[in-house]
Every structure is written in structure tokens, then in C-alpha cells.
Amino acid sequence: MMESFHLVIDGKLVAGAQSMPVINPATEVSIADCPRADEAQLQAAVAAAKAAFPGWAASPIDERRAALVKVADEMEARLEELARLLTAEQGKPLPKAMEEIGGSAFILRALASLDLPEKVVQEDEGGRFVEQRYPLGVVAAITPWNFPISLLMVKAPPALLAGNTVVAKPAPTTPLTSLRIAEIFNRHLPAGVFNMIVDGNDLGGILTAHPDVAKVSFTGSTATGRKVMASVSSLLKRITLELGGNDAAIVLDDVDPKATAKSLFEGAMVNSGQVCLAIKRAYVHDSQYDAICDELAELAGLAVVDEGTQQGAQYGPLQNKAQYDKVRQMIEEAGERGTVIGGETLDRPGYFIRPAIVRDIDDDAAIVREEQFGPVLPVLRYTDLDDAIARANDTDQGLGGTVWGSDKARALAVASRLQTGMVWINSHMNINPFIPMGGAKQSGMGQELGQSGLEEFTQRRLVFVPA
Ligand code: NAD
Numbered sequence: 441m442m443e444s445f446h447l448v449i450d451g452k453l454v455a456g457a458q459s460m461p462v463i464n465p466a467t468e469v470s471i472a473d474c475p476r477a478d479e480a481q482l483q484a485a486v487a488a489a490k491a492a493f494p495g496w497a498a499s500p501i502d503e504r505r506a507a508l509v510k511v512a513d514e515m516e517a518r519l520e521e522l523a524r525l526l527t528a529e530q531g532k533p534l535p536k537a538m539e540e541i542g543g544s545a546f547i548l549r550a551l552a553s554l555d556l557p558e559k560v561v562q563e564d565e566g567g568r569f570v571e572q573r574y575p576l577g578v579v580a581a582i583t584p585w586n587f588p589i590s591l592l593m594v595k596a597p598p599a600l601l602a603g604n605t606v607v608a609k610p611a612p613t614t615p616l617t618s619l620r621i622a623e624i625f626n627r628h629l630p631a632g633v634f635n636m637i638v639d640g641n642d643l644g645g646i647l648t649a650h651p652d653v654a655k656v657s658f659t660g661s662t663a664t665g666r667k668v669m670a671s672v673s674s675l676l677k678r679i680t681l682e683l684g685g686n687d688a689a690i691v692l693d694d695v696d697p698k699a700t701a702k703s704l705f706e707g708a709m710v711n712s713g714q715v716c717l718a719i720k721r722a723y724v725h726d727s728q729y730d731a732i733c734d735e736l737a738e739l740a741g742l743a744v745v746d747e748g749t750q751q752g753a754q755y756g757p758l759q760n761k762a763q764y765d766k767v768r769q770m771i772e773e774a775g776e777r778g779t780v781i782g783g784e785t786l787d788r789p790g791y792f793i794r795p796a797i798v799r800d801i802d803d804d805a806a807i808v809r810e811e812q813f814g815p816v817l818p819v820l821r822y823t824d825l826d827d828a829i830a831r832a833n834d835t836d837q838g839l840g841g842t843v844w845g846s847d848k849a850r851a852l853a854v855a856s857r858l859q860t861g862m863v864w865i866n867s868h869m870n871i872n873p874f875i876p877m878g879g880a881k882q883s884g885m886g887q888e889l890g891q892s893g894l895e896e897f898t899q900r901r902l903v904f905v906p907a
Pocket of ligand 1: 642682684717811839
């Protein structure tokens, strides 16, 4: 068992009203008793954030920036300790956990460097219109279990830089590293500015509907995103929703099959497929189909799936039992409609599933139509490019997508027809803290990262100043 963890409420580290076990998904053994808040503690966290808001909002932005930089400094100084904790609760290989913590500190620094200057929008002999940005109040930041820290870092730092205060709530199966990071925020910010509670999947709705929460920044599934949207509607709160994806890769007829298969495999299996922007369907031209499927099958066979602390582990377990059961069932059903290569479970404790390639399957199969969020890639054949684009767009999701081809102009023409928020050509998940990202259709609403991500935590005010 690990040392103790606390909720962070009003500048204090407090015990939970209850506690709950956190399971290491590689061993199925509990690694810590995690504090779990009750509704009174949620109320206390929101009240603390509300009380801290006027002072924090009035402080100079450079002071807020300096405090955030100190958080990044401490995260970097404690990189290995935080990464080990992340691997223990999330399952990802330790080098990937180090990347997540180091990358999160990098994102924090980058976002803390942004600014919200007044802008003159129009000026003539009559006067000028000045655009100002001011903070909204208490922000609820709700995160899922696949990238618990990176996804917290695209929310809390811009919310705080803009002058808001925060009540954060991590996913119940990955709360521990988030609680350590909350302690770090708390150490460098005034009491009540950053609060974190943990629940058992029972307090999210109360938090989003709370009348003193002005804005909800939510990352999670589309199903929960709909509930969040409903819960904020009566008060017309501001929301940012980063939801599920079913990202298609379109592979043109002029690719190098070996290199492309390698990139597709990495894009699909990264974090054991538990990535909103993972490649979740590949449409491959008939002339390349068998070669690409064979390469993918070989890579699936070679993949090293193991506990994240083991040297050489490339892929860890699925993060929790519910997700493991869901993905196993999807793979089983896929085997009834197509050919599955790989996808075996490991004969030992832990939620391990080996990478699976599914070929010769129809577009209506659940493994193609629904987000798997696991190490599975269905590969679909096409002969007509217009048809492939139509099939890629035939979904109510629209997060990202990729196009693979030697002729970049042709690849760009294809990318320009995909109904998504982001598309990468011959690369995948090229994410930059200064480039905003967000989903189309039911993959979300609003943007995170970059200047627009920061501005989503503000209200725009236009002031007319006469000449
Ligand atoms: P989830 O929707 O089950 O849970 C996400 C968070 O919402 C958790 O903290 C959960 O406790 C909380 N929650 C549960 N019920 C709530 C309610 N009624 N109101 C408010 N909050 C509530 O999602 P998950 O299974 O943890 O995460 C996987 C999903 O997240 C996938 O669909 C994935 O695509 C998506 N995701 C999207 C992005 C993106 O940037 N678009 C990034 C990562 C993950």
C-alpha cells in the first residue's frame, strides 16, 4: 500500500468522507486507499473556489503565470515519482508515463506563457471598440482515465491563468497522480484557488449542475458529455466538451505498405488504444489491402504486452475491468463477422489484451461503427476513393483523422473532405500546445489548447470608447 492521499479543499489536505481502493490494472491488486468525497465536501470545494475567485481574478496575470511556472518546476523535479504512480494506477509503460508527466509540465509552461491583452477591434474618427477578456468564476474540470494528467493540464492552467478558480474531479479509477498534482498546485497557489475532489462516479452531475460553477470543461465519453450538456442547460453555463472519437485513416494506393502499416499500428495501439484520437478504423485501397494487413498482423504478433514497470513493455493492460470486458466482447463479436488476428488475453492477472487486427469485416460491425477504446484496428477495403471518404464520414463522431499517401496534394484534397476537427497527413497525433484542438459533430464542442483554448475560459467584453 502506498502512503496516504488527500482531497484538496480550501488550501487544506483533507481526508475523504469515505475511502475506496484504487486497483493496479496490471495486477488487479489494490495499491492505495483513496479518499472519496461526499456531497458536503463537493459543496465545500465549490464554496472555497467561489470565495477565492475575487482575489485571484484581481491579481496581475504575471503573478498567476509565475505561480503556474512553479507548478511545472515541481512536476519536473518529481517526474519519476509521479510517473511511477501513474504507471501503477493507469497501467501504461513507465517510459510513456514519464512522457505524460514531462509533456504535461511542458504543456503547462507553454499555456502559462499565453496572454490576454486588450485589443482594439475597430477605430475611426468616432471612437474605438476595445475587446477585453475577463474570467468567468468557478470552473469544473472533469477528466477521464486514459491520460489523467495531460488532460488535466489542458484545462486547469488556462483556466487559472485567465483568473478563474478550479474544482477538479479525476476519474474514479485513476485519481492518485491527480491528487499529488493537486497538492503541488495547492502549494504554489492561494488557498481555494485549486481544489480537487474524488468521487465514485456519483458527484460529476452535481458538480456540473452546481449554481456556483460558471463553466464546465469536460473530457470523457460522448454519452456522459450529453448528460453534462443537459445539466448545464438551465443556467446556460459555458461548456467545453472533448468527447469520443472514431477516427478513420484513409490509406491511398501509392503508399509504402511496410512504413505505412507501422505508422497505422502505432496510431491505433498507442496507450493500448485508449486514446480519443487513436486510429479506430483504416480504409485501405484494394491494391494495398493484403500487404498492409499482413504487415499489421506481423506487428501485432511482435508487440510486447506486459506490466508497465517491466523493461521493454510496449503496451500495458486496459485501464479497468469494465473497459477490458467491453473490448473483449467487441473482439469476440468481430470474430463472428470478420477475421481477427491477435487479440488474445494473457493467462495471468491483469486486464491485458494483445493487439488485434480485424480484416474482411463489413462497415456495419460494432467494431467499426463504435469507438472501441482498446488495442483493436479494423481494416476495411475500398476501390473507389469517393466511396472511402463517404464511409469515413458516415458517423456521428468527428474528432480527428489521418490520410496516408505519397502525393501530398492528393492527400490534402482528401483531408479537406473529412468532417472532423483535425486531420494529419502521413503522421498522427501531432499535438502542439499552441495549436487548438476540438471535435466536430458529437465528438465535442469548443476548443482546448492555444489562444482559443485559453479564451474559452473567459468572457469577451467589447467596450466602445468615444474619440
Ligand atoms: P466517462 O465519460 O465515463 O468519464 C469521464 C469523467 O466524467 C470521469 O471523471 C467520470 O467520473 C465523470 N462523470 C461520470 N458521470 C458524470 C456525469 N453525469 N456528469 C459529469 N461527469 C461525470 O469517460 P471515460 O470512460 O472515463 O473516458 C473515455 C472516453 O473519453 C472515451 O470516449 C474517449 O474518447 C474520451 N476522451 C476524449 C478526449 C478528447 O480530447 N476528445 C480525450 C480523452 C478521452
